[in-house]
Amino acid sequence: MLNLFQVVADPTRRGILDLLRDRERSVGEIVERFTLSQPAVSRHLRDLREAGLVTVRRDGQRRVYILRAQRLAEIADWAERFRAP
Numbered sequence: 001m002l003n004l005f006q007v008v009a010d011p012t013r014r015g016i017l018d019l020l021r022d023r024e025r026s027v028g029e030i031v032e033r034f035t036l037s038q039p040a041v042s043r044h045l046r047d048l049r050e051a052g053l054v055t056v057r058r059d060g061q062r063r064v065y066i067l068r069a070q071r072l073a074e075i076a077d078w079a080e081r082f083r084a085p
């Protein structure tokens with residue numbers, strides 16, 4: 001399992017987080033935005049889910065992903081320590 005920093009280090013996963021910032025999206029909507037296969041996007045979504053950065057809910061046959069922005073606060077808190085006084 002990847003830690004939080006490893007998960008957000010990947011540019012594709014950061015792109016997915018950017019997409020989810022505006023609203024929840026289905027896997028299909030996310031796949032449309034990338035040049036990756038559906039299985040590749042699903043692996044990235046799994047990593048984001050395991051890191052607690054997204055949640056998923058079922059909507060009939062679809063899986064809809066929702067950003068959990070509060071989890072990103074851990075990164076912001078860590079980075080804040082490096083700001084100049």
